[in-house]
Amino acid sequence: MKDAxxxxxxxxxxxxxxxxxxxxxxxxxxxxxxLAELYEPVVLRWCxxxxxxxxxxxxxxxxxxxxxxxxxxxxxxxxxGQTFRGWLRAIxxxxxxxxxxxxxxxxxxxxxxxxxxxxxxxxxxRRPDHADAELAEEAAILYRKALELVATDFQEVSWKAFWRVxxxxxxxxxxxxxxxxxxNAVYIAKCRVLQRLREEFRDxxxx
Numbered sequence: 429m430k431d432a433x434x435x436x437x438x439x440x441x442x443x444x445x446x447x448x449x450x451x452x453x454x455x456x457x458x459x460x461x462x463l464a465e466l467y468e469p470v471v472l473r474w475c476x477x478x479x480x481x482x483x484x485x486x487x488x489x490x491x492x493x494x495x496x497x498x499x500x501x502x503x504x505x506x507x508x509g510q511t512f513r514g515w516l517r518a519i520x521x522x523x524x525x526x527x528x529x530x531x532x533x534x535x536x537x538x539x540x541x542x543x544x545x546x547x548x549x550x551x552x553x554r555r556p557d558h559a560d561a562e563l564a565e566e567a568a569i570l571y572r573k574a575l576e577l578v579a580t581d582f583q584e585v586s587w588k589a590f591w592r593v594x595x596x597x598x599x600x601x602x603x604x605x606x607x608x609x610x611x612n613a614v615y616i617a618k619c620r621v622l623q624r625l626r627e628e629f630r631d632x633x634x635x
Contacts (some may be wrong), residue, residue: 445628446567450456453500462577464493469569470513471520478524491523492516505631512632513566570633571625578624582617585609589617 448466451459471492475485496519503515512562579587592598592606593614600618604611 447632448628449631460497461633463496465577465633466570466573466629467493467516469573470566472521473566473569474517475524478528480524484527488520488523488527488548491526492520495519495523513570567633574625574629578621578628581624582621585598586613586617587613587621588630590621593618594622 446454448459448463459469468489471489472485475488480488491581496516499519501526503512526604582590589603589607589609592603593600600611604614607614
């Protein structure tokens with residue numbers, strides 16, 4: 429068996445000195461597209477939970493990311509416990525409220541006020557465990573999307589090794605044998621993919 433090189437599909441080393449958030453702040457167009465891809469499923473989830481139809485949800489999504497582009501310099505992780513997801517959620521709430529405010533009363537979404545209260549996470553009306561479960565679900569959505577975004581940056585054998593050990597929970601020895609690489613190559617693949625996730629998406633997924 430032999431070690432498998434853990435490099436990008438283009439042949440370049442996958443490490444990066446700047447996170448996705450830092451590149452987006454620097455007005456990197458590719459970074460903006462990637463950030464929008466990462467958070468689009470969560471923004472649309474908020475829209476669905478607020479009972480918006482597909483057309484309104486698409487409008488809110490566009491307005492949310494336009495606002496993010498204009499205000500990204502305002503975000504400071506850690507100030508008053510602020511996280512990027514929480515900051516983005518506040519923007520989305522306002523955009524969703526704008527949609528509802530402009531609708532005629534007889535066209536209000538089903539369960540409008542209840543859905544909006546849920547979106548706003550009124551703490552004294554919700555069980556803490558329910559709120560925690562929602563946050564966990566959102567984090568899982570983000571991690572799945574993040575994995576999808578970096579998958580093509582690694583050679584197939586390295587990605588398979590990572591996926592089977594970390595996601596499927598298979599023993600490294602068996603994965604190494606099946607892929608005809610060494611156990612060391614499996615560990616290297618695992619570490620480098622996880623490192624890439626931390627570097628690329630730091631300050632964007634946690635919290």
